[in-house]
Amino acid sequence: MSRIDLVNINKKxxxxxxxxxxxxxxxxxxxxxxxxxxGCGKTTLLRMIAGLEAVTAGEIHIGDRRVEHLPPGQRGVAxxxxxxxxxxxxxxxxxxxxxxxNIGTEKSVIEAKxxxxxxxxxxxxxxxxxxxxxxxxxxxxxAIGRAIVxxxxxxxxxxxxxxxxxxxxxxxxxxxxRLHQTLGATMVFVTHDxxxxxxxxxxxxxxxxxxxxxxxxxxxxxxxxxxxFVASFVGVxxxxxxxxxxxxxxxxxxxxxVGETMIPTGVPAAGLxxxxxxxxxxxxxxxDANGTIAAKVDVVERLGDKTIIHAMLPGGQAVVGExxxxxxxxxxxxxxxxxxxxxxxxxxxAGRGHHAEVAP
Amino acid sequence: xxxxxxxxxxPLGERLALIAVILLAILWLLPLVWVTGVSLKNNTELxxxxxxxxxxxxxxxxxxxxxxxxxxxxxxxxxxxVSLSHTVLVLIVSCLAGYxxxxxxxxxxxxxxxxxxxxxxxxxxxxxxxxHSFFNAFDLHNTYAALIIPGIATPFGIFLMTAYFRAIxxxxxxxxxxxxxxxxxxxxAIALPLAVPAMATLGIFTFLGTWNDYLWPLISATRxxxxxxxxxxxxxxxxxxxxxxxxxxxxxxxFAGLPMLILYIFFQKYVVRAVAGAAIR
Amino acid sequence: MSRTSQPGARAPKLRTWHWPELLFIxxxxxxxxxxxxxxxxxxxxxxxxxYDLFAGFSEYIGLENYQQLxxxxxxxxxxVNTFVFVAITVPPLVILGLLIALVLNRxxxxxxxxxxxxxxxxxxSVTIVTxxxxxxxxxxxxxxxxxxxxxxxxxxxxxxxxNLALVGIAVTTVWWGIGLPMVLFLAAxxxxxxxxxxxxxxxxxxxxxxxxxxxxxxxxxxxxxxxxIQIIAHFQVFGQINxxxxxxxxxxxxxxxxxxxxxxxxxxxxxxASAAAQVLFVIMVIxxxxxxxxxxxxxxx
Numbered sequence: 001m002s003r004i005d006l007v008n009i010n011k012k013x014x015x016x017x018x019x020x021x022x023x024x025x026x027x028x029x030x031x032x033x034x035x036x037x038x039g040c041g042k043t044t045l046l047r048m049i050a051g052l053e054a055v056t057a058g059e060i061h062i063g064d065r066r067v068e069h070l071p072p073g074q075r076g077v078a079x080x081x082x083x084x085x086x087x088x089x090x091x092x093x094x095x096x097x098x099x100x101x102n103i104g105t106e107k108s109v110i111e112a113k114x115x116x117x118x119x120x121x122x123x124x125x126x127x128x129x130x131x132x133x134x135x136x137x138x139x140x141x142x143a144i145g146r147a148i149v150x151x152x153x154x155x156x157x158x159x160x161x162x163x164x165x166x167x168x169x170x171x172x173x174x175x176x177x178r179l180h181q182t183l184g185a186t187m188v189f190v191t192h193d194x195x196x197x198x199x200x201x202x203x204x205x206x207x208x209x210x211x212x213x214x215x216x217x218x219x220x221x222x223x224x225x226x227x228x229f230v231a232s233f234v235g236v237x238x239x240x241x242x243x244x245x246x247x248x249x250x251x252x253x254x255x256x257x258v259g260e261t262m263i264p265t266g267v268p269a270a271g272l273x274x275x276x277x278x279x280x281x282x283x284x285x286x287x288d289a290n291g292t293i294a295a296k297v298d299v300v301e302r303l304g305d306k307t308i309i310h311a312m313l314p315g316g317q318a319v320v321g322e323x324x325x326x327x328x329x330x331x332x333x334x335x336x337x338x339x340x341x342x343x344x345x346x347x348x349x350a351g352r353g354h355h356a357e358v359a360p
Numbered sequence: 361x362x363x364x365x366x367x368x369x370x371p372l373g374e375r376l377a378l379i380a381v382i383l384l385a386i387l388w389l390l391p392l393v394w395v396t397g398v399s400l401k402n403n404t405e406l407x408x409x410x411x412x413x414x415x416x417x418x419x420x421x422x423x424x425x426x427x428x429x430x431x432x433x434x435x436x437x438x439x440x441x442v443s444l445s446h447t448v449l450v451l452i453v454s455c456l457a458g459y460x461x462x463x464x465x466x467x468x469x470x471x472x473x474x475x476x477x478x479x480x481x482x483x484x485x486x487x488x489x490x491x492h493s494f495f496n497a498f499d500l501h502n503t504y505a506a507l508i509i510p511g512i513a514t515p516f517g518i519f520l521m522t523a524y525f526r527a528i529x530x531x532x533x534x535x536x537x538x539x540x541x542x543x544x545x546x547x548x549a550i551a552l553p554l555a556v557p558a559m560a561t562l563g564i565f566t567f568l569g570t571w572n573d574y575l576w577p578l579i580s581a582t583r584x585x586x587x588x589x590x591x592x593x594x595x596x597x598x599x600x601x602x603x604x605x606x607x608x609x610x611x612x613x614x615f616a617g618l619p620m621l622i623l624y625i626f627f628q629k630y631v632v633r634a635v636a637g638a639a640i641r
Numbered sequence: 642m643s644r645t646s647q648p649g650a651r652a653p654k655l656r657t658w659h660w661p662e663l664l665f666i667x668x669x670x671x672x673x674x675x676x677x678x679x680x681x682x683x684x685x686x687x688x689x690x691x692y693d694l695f696a697g698f699s700e701y702i703g704l705e706n707y708q709q710l711x712x713x714x715x716x717x718x719x720x721v722n723t724f725v726f727v728a729i730t731v732p733p734l735v736i737l738g739l740l741i742a743l744v745l746n747r748x749x750x751x752x753x754x755x756x757x758x759x760x761x762x763x764x765x766s767v768t769i770v771t772x773x774x775x776x777x778x779x780x781x782x783x784x785x786x787x788x789x790x791x792x793x794x795x796x797x798x799x800x801x802x803x804n805l806a807l808v809g810i811a812v813t814t815v816w817w818g819i820g821l822p823m824v825l826f827l828a829a830x831x832x833x834x835x836x837x838x839x840x841x842x843x844x845x846x847x848x849x850x851x852x853x854x855x856x857x858x859x860x861x862x863x864x865x866x867x868x869x870i871q872i873i874a875h876f877q878v879f880g881q882i883n884x885x886x887x888x889x890x891x892x893x894x895x896x897x898x899x900x901x902x903x904x905x906x907x908x909x910x911x912x913x914a915s916a917a918a919q920v921l922f923v924i925m926v927i928x929x930x931x932x933x934x935x936x937x938x939x940x941x942x
Contacts, residue, residue, distance in 0.1 A: 052534050054655040069653040073540030085531035089553040098549070099539030146535075371848045374744075381744040384737065385755050388762065388816065394784045395773045406782065413787075453669050460665030466658050476669070479677045481929040485877050485898045486922040489905045489914045490683040491676070493694065513672035543662055572766035574880040575898075579906055593768040594884055597775060606782060613772040617765050624764040628757060631764065636824045 002063030002076070002153040002186055003028040004049065009058035011044055011210075018044050019210045022058075026188065026203075031180050034190045035197040036207035037233065042190045043158055045207075049188065050156050051075050063153055073102070078147035079156040082163065084139045086131040092142050093127040096149045110149075117145040120182070137168045144179070157189040161196060173199050194234045198222065206230045223343075224359060228277065228351040237282050237308060237320045239345070244276040254346060259315045261292055265344035266356025272346060279345035279353070282308065285321035287329070291338035295319060297329050311335055399423070399611035406606050422611035432615060434585060435592035442507045442577075442588055443570040449512045450566045451559055458521025458555075459547050463533065473522070479515035485575065492579050502586045507577055511570075516638070517562050524558035525551055564627070564634035571620065589616055681922075684915045692912035694905065699912070706916035716917065718892050719900040722807060726878055726896060730811045730818075731871045737815065738822025738867065743856070745823075746830045756823070763820030767880035774813040775800070775885055800886055803893040810881050810894060817881075818874070822867045829863035830856070862935070869932045876924060897921055 004026040011019035019041045026032050034042035047053040049060060051072035060068040067075045078099075087095050093114055100110045118124045121141040131139055140160060147155055157176070161169045177200050180187055191197055197204050198218045206213040206221060206229075214226035225231035231239045246257035249269035256263050256278050263278065285293075287309060295311035298318070307327035310320055321337045329335060346354045398406065400418040426432065461473050491510055492501075500506045528551060536546045552559075577588045587595065593616055597609060624631050688706055692699040710716055741759055745752040762770065777784040778800050786796030799809040833856065841851050857864070879898040882888060888895035888903070895903075898921065905914030 050534075050538060051655060052537065054657065069655050071655070072534070072537045077538065079535070079538050081531045081535060083529060083531050085529065085535040087532060087536070087550060098536070098541070102540040102545065146539075150539075373849060377740060377744050381741055381755065384741065385758055388758055388819075391773050391777050391784065391816070395776055398776060413784075453672060456664075457666045457669035460662070464658050464662045464665060466663060472666070472670070476673060479673060481926045482677060482681055483873075483877055483921065483925045485879065485901065486918045486925065487677070487680040487684055489694075489901070489911050489918060490680040490687060492905070493687075493911065494676075494680060494683070496694075509672075510676050513669050513676060515673070515677075518669060543659075547665070568764060572764075574767050574883075575902065578883075579902075590766045590768045593766075593772060597768070597772050597884065606776065606779070609772065610776055613769045613776075617769040620764050620766070621761060624761060625757065628760075632760060632824050635763070635821060636828050 003030075003061075004154060004186065004188070005059075005061040006045075006049075007059040007061070009045070009048065009060070010056045011041070011048065011053070012056045017210060019048075022210070022212060024205060024212065024215065026186060029184050029186055031177075031187045031189065031200060031202045032205060033197040033201035033203070034188065034205050034207060035194060035201075035233070036192065036213075038192055040207040041210040042192075042205075042207050046079075046156055046158055046188060046190045049075075049154070050077055050079050076153040077156055078150045078152035078154075079158065080140075080143045080147055080160045082159040084131075084143040084160075084163075086139060086142055086146070088131050091128050091130055092123060092134070092145075095131070095142060096146050099146070099150050113149040113151075114145075117148040120148065120179070121145050136164055137172065140164060140168075140172060144176070148179075148183070153186065155183075155185055155187040157187065159191055160189075161191070161193070169196075176200060194236070198234070206233065208233075220359070223357050224355045225279075225345065225353050227353060228279070228347040231279050231345060231347070231353060235281055240280045240282065240285060240319045240321075241347075242278045242280070242313075242317065242319070244278050244346075247272070247276065253341075256346070258293075259313060259317075261294075263292060263339050263344075264341045265339075265346060266341045267344060267346045267354050272348065272354060274349045276349075277347040279347055280319075280339055281343065282320045283322050284340040284343040285319065285337045286340070287321060287323040287327065287335055288338035289336060291336035293319075293337040293339065295321075295335055295337065297331055297333040297335050300327065300329055300331070302327070309335065311337075395610045396614055398607050399614045401607045403605050403607045422605075422607045423615065425608060426611050426615055430612065431584060431587070431592060432589070432612065435587050435589040436616075436619075438504075438507075438581075438587060439571055439589040441504060443567050445504070445508045446512065446570045447563050447567045449508065450514055450517055451563055453512055454514065454517030454521045454562060455552060455555065455559065456547075457518050459525050459551055461518065461522040462525035463551070464543075473518075476518050477515050479513075480519065484511065488575060488579060491576075495580065501580050502583045504586075506580045507586075507588065510576060514566075517566070520558055520562055520638075521555065524555050528554050560630055561634040561637045564631055565638040568631070568635070684918055687912050687915035688919050690912045691910075692915070693909055694911040695909035702912070706913050709913065710916050710920070715892055715895065716900055719895045719897050722893070722895055723876060723878065723897045726807060726811060726814075727872055727875045729808065730814050730875050730878075731868065733811075733815050734818055734822050734871050735864070735868055738819055739826050739864070741819070741823050742826030742830060743852075746827055756827070759823050760820030762817050765817070767817075768884060770813060770817045771881055771884040774809075774816070778809055778885075801890060803891045806886050806890060806894045810878075810885055813881055813885070814875065814878070818871075822871065825863060825867050825870075826860065829860040833859045865935045866932065869928060869935055873925065873928045873932065876928065877921075 006022060006024045009019055009022045010017070022045070034045060036042045044053060048055050048068070051067070051070060055068050058068070059066055062075055062077065087098065090098065096114045096117060097110050100113065114127070118127060121144060123138070123141055123145055126134060126138060126142070131142065134142065143160065161172055164172060173196060189196070189200060201218055203215065204218055204221050205215050208229050214221060214230045216224075221230060221234055225234060228241070232241070242258045244256040244258060247269070248255050250264065252269055254265050254267045254269040254272055256265060256276065258278060265278065293313070295313050297309060297311050299310040301308040301310070305325055307323040307325065307329070308320060309323050309327070309329060310318065312318055319337070323329060342356050344356045348354065394413060397413040399422055400420065401413060402419055402421065406413075457476075461469065461476075495501055495506045533546055533550060536550050541549065572590060573588075574590045574594070577591045578594070581587050581591055584592070584595070593612060596612060689701060689703055690699050691702045691705070745756050778798075780786055780798035780801060781790075781796050785799065789796055797805065799805045837855055837859070838851065841855050846854070877898050878896045879902065882894050882896050882899050883902065886894045888899055897917065901914050901917045901921065904910050904917060
């Protein structure tokens with residue numbers, strides 16, 4: 001296992017700049033997730049670490065070595081592809097052995113490594129099958145096994161769960177997290193699915209348009225989103241954004257006017273001016289008969305443990321809030337929400353986030 | 361009973377079409393049956409009564425004579441050597457170049473590829489005269505080399521293999537690159553095994569074409585011991601009209617045609633796919 | 642951070658290709674240029690020369706070969722014969738091929754047997770096919786004259802008749818070549834989604850209407866393609882003619898390719914033969930262009 005350092009990475013496809021001057025440090029043994037919408041450059045970044053894509057400028061270090069000029073095989077990385085990319089004409093065992101044979105590993109060592117990987121991933125009974133005879137989940141495990149046997153310094157995952165059904169995806173998430181604990185290797189995982197990012201990552205790198213929006217621990221990203229983009233991308237249902245028409249400072253905290261209502265926030269008022277946006281996550285916007293915000297119920301989603309209320313403010317803006325598991329609300333009802341001011345966010349004109357919660 | 365019921369239920373037009381096709385099938389079969397019949401008749405009997413084909417007695421004397429006197433065996437061997445060598449070389453050259461065009465990102469690749477496809481428009485017949493002079497200059501006529509070499513670089517083969525290699529998911533090759541495989545190792549151990557269906561198409565199509573080729577071997581192989589089966593058979597039938605040995609001649613055609621027909625019946629699915637795939641391209 | 646690199650140091654780039662990898666395409670390019678492009682160019686040059694293959698003598702004569710060619714009665718006859726041959730061979734191949742494909746496009750044992758039969762003749766070489774059919778056409782002794790005698794018409798010796806010889810060769814060619822159009826049509830018919838036919842049934846379409854408004858339009862692109870492929874193939878007719886009639890009787894069956902063959906390798910006038918080959922080449926390029934255009938067009942409904 002090794003640390004990875006990306007220094008001033010730049011990537012152009014023709015005249016299109018996919019990655020602009022990006023630097024990032026990944027600690028040894030860390031599980032890092034690159035999170036972002038499709039086209040944000042996260043897969044390109046991963047492929048540059050792997051050596052499948054050349055950098056236009058910048059440096060990549062894996063461990064003590066500078067690697068951006070090395071071919072993929074010499075970088076000490078293993079990759080699990082979105083389509084798994086198993087060799088269709090080889091058996092499971094041959095798939096895992098291929099990379100080891102290419103570097104002249106002894107036969108007995110290869111066999112031992114395959115046996116070990118097969119044990120960890122419960123592939124023992126499938127070693128003589130070809131990929132075409134395996135289920136999606138089994139193929140996924142073989143792809144991971146092919147990475148494990150190489151004992152790489154770094155594991156790279158390119159959206160490996162997106163071809164699995166929901167159940168299997170949830171189970172594989174846990175398996176990969178467990179694998180990380182067992183192997184202790186550095187892992188870089190690319191996904192557009194924030195649940196995968198939140199559940200597996202020690203560190204999330206949120207990307208948009210070829211730039212890093214925020215680097216942080218999952219809860220940090222969730223509770224203190226650095227930008228409005230991060231706030232909107234992480235969290236389901238998404239954060240409510242309400243335009244602020246006026247503000248005042250009350251005991252050092254910012255109170256904001258949204259439509260006709262004055263809403264107290266926990267955000268420090270110092271230094272905040274200009275056009276602002278209030279951000280409230282649905283779970284901080286609770287149905288409450290004494291609440292400050294009045295709205296009209298539009299759609300009610302009953303999730304069993306709680307109820308999601310989609311409602312319309314008098315100004316015509318849609319908001320999403322929460323109610324208890326046995327909510328009696330239906331379409332057309334008048335409803336009032338209260339705001340948990342300790343969990344409010346304010347975004348300034350540049351999109352930067354200011355939070356009620358303080359950093360841990 | 362079930363079939364009869366279905367036929368009754370068929371609309372008139374469809375029934376007429378079916379009858380027409382069955383009549384055609386009989387027409388298609390008839391020459392084959394007649395030739396087989398003639399080949400099994402005594403030559404003198406045929407001269408006296410040409411209509412005796414469809415009645416006994418039959419004899420296999422013509423086939424016995426064939427094995428004793430004919431050069432068919434030599435020609436058959438020549439055809440086999442030429443067709444197999446040519447097919448193998450076409451496959452090697454086309455696979456290498458197809459992979460190169462599909463996967464190696466050298467500058468000017470598209471221009472070279474288009475340059476390579478221009479030859480699709482050149483019919484073999486249009487270049488036989490200079491090609492003949494060319495081989496003549498090196499004194500290569502009446503050798504296997506002359507029969508094998510022309511047409512090894514076939515734009516069609518390049519077109520087919522390039523398209524097929526391009527369709528193999530790039531991620532599989534990227535996985536192999538991460539597995540420390542060299543470019544040639546990727547070609548040999550990953551791409552080539554996955555391209556077997558396209559190679560079968562190209563191989564069968566090439567083999568059939570070479571086996572049945574007539575014009576080039578006719579020009580190049582002028583010595584009987586270098587004839588291919590097609591040219592040799594052509595040489596024996598020059599004065600068929602005066603020939604007393606009609607049964608013998610027809611026995612030759614049965615003997616020469618049978619291997620191909622048997623191969624075809626065994627590998628029908630692949631042959632049809634190859635020929636159709638090659639034509640549609 | 643900069644453990645191994647000095648700031649600003651130029652690092653080698655990640656290579657996406659290496660010179661030795663050009664060995665993949667080198668064999669093809671060398672053979673392609675040597676045995677296809679070079680002969681093509683040389684043939685073009687030859688056509689402006691008086692070039693005696695036998696004596697190995699050559700002299701530049703400009704367009705004389707072409708003038709001589711277009712003035713040649715036998716060549717003109719060969720061009721006409723070739724066009725006539727294409728005109729009487731391609732329609733039956735396409736129409737019968739389509740008819741057979743339509744009828745045999747079903748999963749029964751007998752249709753499989755018939756498909757095998759119709760395609761079987763295609764795998765035979767031209768020499769075997771002509772040997773069979775010269776036997777069939779043999780005056781008095783052959784199958785055809787036997788049959789004609791039996792029904793009282795009397796034998797005709799079809800290949801000896803200048804008016805009928807080309808027809809005889811065309812019949813042989815259709816017998817030989819029906820397999821390809823049939824399998825191409827079958828392949829196209831299997832691409833037509835079954836739901837269309839079910840929808841047509843729900844719309845109360847008669848079988849005849851279904852054929853003309855569903856089936857034929859669905860495979861129209863293949864029909865066009867098959868027609869062009871057949872035209873290209875039969876423009877180059879040579880083997881059947883050379884073997885069955887040798888161009889006779891009275892030049893009534895001589896084709897363009899046979900003309901090239903005979904002037905090149907019987908009279909050894911290579912320059913003249915090359916001029917004839919250039920004309921064939923131009924026609925083939927036009928046809929290949931048509932094929933390219935047809936195969937690129939979208940399926941139309």
